[in-house]
Structure formats: C-alpha cells, structure tokens
Amino acid sequence: MLGTRDSVVDAIVFFVAFHVLTAIDNIYAESIADFALRESEEDLHLHWKRKSSKIDFNARNSDHQLYRLIIKLLLFLYMGVYYYFMPFLINFVPYLDLGIAKH
Numbered sequence: 001m002l003g004t005r006d007s008v009v010d011a012i013v014f015f016v017a018f019h020v021l022t023a024i025d026n027i028y029a030e031s032i033a034d035f036a037l038r039e040s041e042e043d044l045h046l047h048w049k050r051k052s053s054k055i056d057f058n059a060r061n062s063d064h065q066l067y068r069l070i071i072k073l074l075l076f077l078y079m080g081v082y083y084y085f086m087p088f089l090i091n092f093v094p095y096l097d098l099g100i101a102k103h
Contacts (some may be wrong), residue, residue, distance in 0.1 A: 005011040057065060 005014060057068065060068065
C-alpha cells in the first residue's frame with residue numbers, strides 16, 4: 001500500500017493510519033479490565049492432562065482412530081497440495097484453453 005504513494009508525506013500519513021488501525025484491538029482489550037471470564041479462568045488454572053498426539057493410536061477406540069486418520073489426511077492435503085503446490089499451479093491457469101474466450 002505504501003509503495004503506490006507518490007509523496008513521502010502521503011506514505012507517512014498512511015503508515016501512521018495503518019499503525020493506529022493495528023492498535024485498535026489492543027486498546028479494546030485493555031479497556032475490559034473487569035472481565036469476569038478471564039478472572040474465573042485464572043482461579044481455575046485449567047490445563048489439559050495429556051496431549052492428543054501423545055496417545056498411542058492402538059489405545060484409541062475405532063471412532064477416534066477414524067477421526068484421527070481423517071484429520072491426518074485433511075492436514076496432508078492442505079499442507080502438501082494446497083499450501084505448497086497451489087501457488088505454482090496457479091501460474092499455469094492462463095495457459096489452459098477452456099474454450100471460454102474465442103480469439
């Protein structure tokens with residue numbers, strides 16, 4: 001956004017405006033000091049007894065094994081295909097002839 005500004009003054013104005021916009025959530029979070037849920041959570045000291053990744057696969061029941069396999073498959077598809085390879089595949093989309101545009 002700053003690269004499209006013509007003068008230094010415009011760039012500084014937009015930089016300050018962007019900084020103020022990013023500080024709004026901090027200002028809002030600091031304004032709710034008497035938040036009852038946060039105080040009750042500090043009193044309870046909630047924590048997990050064990051991580052789900054530390055449980056042996058064979059110790060799970062069949063429903064949990066199926067859910068775990070589906071989660072692993074979806075994570076593989078997201079990380080392996082969508083996250084890594086999709087940016088490279090998008091480069092070839094303009095070369096596909098789908099018959100939409102006739103010259």
